[in-house]
Amino acid sequence: xxxxxxxxxxxxxxLMVAAGLFILGAIGFITRRNLILLVLSAELMLxxxxxxxxxxxxxxxxxxxxxxxxxxxxxxxCEAGLALSLVLSLYRQVHSLDIRLWxxxxxxxxxxxxxxxxxxxxxxxxxxxxxxxxxxxxxxPRAVPGExxxxxx
Amino acid sequence: MNHWIQQHxxxxxxxxxxxxxxxxxxxxxxxASKRPSPVALGLTGAGLAAFLAGFGRTDAALVPELLFWIxxxxxxxxxxxxxxxxxxxxxxxxxxxxxxxxxxxxLTQSAPFLAAxxxxxxxxxxxxxxxxxxxxxxxxxxxxxxxxxxxxxxxCISAFLLIGAITKTLQTTSVDFPRPVIASAEDQKLSGSxxxxxxxxxxxxxxxxxxxxxxxxxxxxxxxxxxxxxxxAVAAATPAPVPNQLSKADxxxxxxxxxxxxxxxxxxxxxxxxxxxTLLLVASIGAIAIAPRREExxx
Numbered sequence: 361x362x363x364x365x366x367x368x369x370x371x372x373x374x375l376m377v378a379a380g381l382f383i384l385g386a387i388g389f390i391t392r393r394n395l396i397l398l399v400l401s402a403e404l405m406l407x408x409x410x411x412x413x414x415x416x417x418x419x420x421x422x423x424x425x426x427x428x429x430x431x432x433x434x435x436x437x438c439e440a441g442l443a444l445s446l447v448l449s450l451y452r453q454v455h456s457l458d459i460r461l462w463x464x465x466x467x468x469x470x471x472x473x474x475x476x477x478x479x480x481x482x483x484x485x486x487x488x489x490x491x492x493x494x495x496x497x498x499x500x501p502r503a504v505p506g507e508x509x510x511x512x513x
Numbered sequence: 514m515n516h517w518i519q520q521h522x523x524x525x526x527x528x529x530x531x532x533x534x535x536x537x538x539x540x541x542x543x544x545a546s547k548r549p550s551p552v553a554l555g556l557t558g559a560g561l562a563a564f565l566a567g568f569g570r571t572d573a574a575l576v577p578e579l580l581f582w583i584x585x586x587x588x589x590x591x592x593x594x595x596x597x598x599x600x601x602x603x604x605x606x607x608x609x610x611x612x613x614x615x616x617x618x619x620l621t622q623s624a625p626f627l628a629a630x631x632x633x634x635x636x637x638x639x640x641x642x643x644x645x646x647x648x649x650x651x652x653x654x655x656x657x658x659x660x661x662x663x664x665x666x667x668x669c670i671s672a673f674l675l676i677g678a679i680t681k682t683l684q685t686t687s688v689d690f691p692r693p694v695i696a697s698a699e700d701q702k703l704s705g706s707x708x709x710x711x712x713x714x715x716x717x718x719x720x721x722x723x724x725x726x727x728x729x730x731x732x733x734x735x736x737x738x739x740x741x742x743x744x745x746a747v748a749a750a751t752p753a754p755v756p757n758q759l760s761k762a763d764x765x766x767x768x769x770x771x772x773x774x775x776x777x778x779x780x781x782x783x784x785x786x787x788x789x790x791t792l793l794l795v796a797s798i799g800a801i802a803i804a805p806r807r808e809e810x811x812x
Contacts (some may be wrong), residue, residue: 369571370581372683374622376568377585379679381592381615383672388596390668391539393658396601396647400608403639404592407615410631414624418768423777424760426624426769430778433627433634434789438796440639444646445804451650452805457601458658 367419374415382408395450395457399443406436517681524567524680530560532673538597539665549597561589580621587614599659605643609636623769757781 381404388401410429417425447457454461463472518525534557538549565585571578591611598604612635619628759780766773778786 369568370573370577371622373565373568373571373581373585374618375683376564376680377588377618379676379683380564380589381611383676384589384592384596386675387535387668387672388592390672391662391665392596393661393663394601394604394656396643396650397596397598397604400604400643401596403635404595404608404611407588407611410627411615411618411622414619414622414627418622418624421762421768422757422760423762423766423768423773424757424781426627426774427760427777427782429624429627430630430774431782431785431789433630434793437634437639438792440642441800442796442803444642445800447646448650449803449805456658457650457656460658460663 371415371419375412378408378411378415380408381405381411384408393459395447395459396444398459399440399447402443403436403440406432517685521567521680521684523563524684525677527560527563527565527567528673528677528680530556531564532560532669534558534560535593535597536665536669538593539662540597540599540660541662548599557593558590561586561593565589577621580617584614584617584621587611588618601647601659602644605640605647608643609640612636612640623767625769626771626774 385401385403385405385408388404389398392398392401410432413425413429413432415425417423417428450462451457466472534553534555537553538557565582573581588611591607591614595604595607595611598607612631616628616631619625619631757777760773760777762768762773766776
């Protein structure tokens with residue numbers, strides 16, 4: 361057994377994957393506008409932190425990294441529950457999950473973010489672009505003059 | 514900085530491609546981006562592969578190497594697809610993929626209990642709750658705010674500067690990190706060098722303090738010794754108390770064993786465990802208090 365064992369390449373690249381998870385969560389938290397996706401991005405950042413803690417614990421040959429990760433797991437569960445109930449109560453007030461609707465705490469010199477121009481309202485028509493439409497086909501049913509008037513009425 | 518780029522061109526190019534791919538993958542302003550473009554997907558995948566391949570070959574066996582590649586590519590690709598998902602339901606499902614792959618990485622880093630606990634907590638509870646809320650608050654069709662991201666370019670630039678700094682720091686500084694070596698019983702018996710004698714001498718007071726601090730939990734006969742002789746000399750000169758001695762791994766409780774984890778949690782971190790339980794209680798009460806009630810009207 362030699363005197364000094366450096367960090368192995370396996371541990372180094374696992375730390376890099378953890379850093380990648382963290383920055384992906386950070387990008388998602390800044391860029392997305394859906395409240396639920398914001399909370400999910402925060403959970404992604406917590407995954408990155410957990411993976412780093414486990415790897416650090418393995419490098420230092422101690423169980424503390426994994427013990428900390430258990431606490432991270434606990435806090436993440438609490439955070440998910442609280443965040444989702446907050447999201448629900450916010451959604452009940454404005455009937456939208458857009459983060460831009462909640463800008464009352466911004467600094468006074470920061471201008472209001474531009475509200476959505478084109479696609480603000482939900483666009484149910486564009487969501488079903490790929491679905492084929494049925495063209496009318498076959499023989500048109502015979503119209504009985506008396507029946508048509510009764511069914512219409 | 515330039516030296517580092519010349520040394521690791523693959524990592525640098527991978528980070529660059531990855532950032533450009535994410536910027537292109539983000540939901541854009543116009544309505545033409547209903548689904549991610551294959552060019553952006555290819556750029557992101559190539560950047561990810563180059564980033565991971567830039568760490569060079571390791572001398573690991575084939576199966577651990579393969580497992581690492583599967584889990585890390587799955588985790589990072591799932592994360593990319595999650596943060597660029599147009600539909601929040603798909604975002605939650607990609608997050609589930611990322612969680613499972615992270616648990617696989619936990620397994621490769623010798624944390625099997627944590628892998629199981631994370632699968633149970635996240636896949637079993639958190640993602641199901643997220644999907645429930647998404648379904649509850651779902652409008653007809655696709656919402657405009659899901660089709661448009663904000664500050665994508667600035668966020669990607671700053672985030673990839675951050676990961677570039679982390680990569681450079683880890684690759685240049687901490688490879689020579691001296692790590693504690695677990696001395697097994699035979700190793701202690703066989704070696705009679707002066708360094709080992711110093712290690713024995715150093716580890717004696719640690720064992721005594723551990724034995725007195727935790728009455729019932731007896732330490733085993735093996736000890737943790739620092740690897741570096743200079744470190745040993747410094748440690749001998751300044752006899753600082755070693756914190757959390759019961760969390761250290763030894764020959765009987767290697768890192769990742771459930772016994773070692775429980776011993777660390779319920780001896781060194783007992784107060785924190787109690788605090789975590791209190792936090793769970795308070796959070797559940799708070800969630801019930803915040804959530805809209807039935808008499809306040811439907812969603």
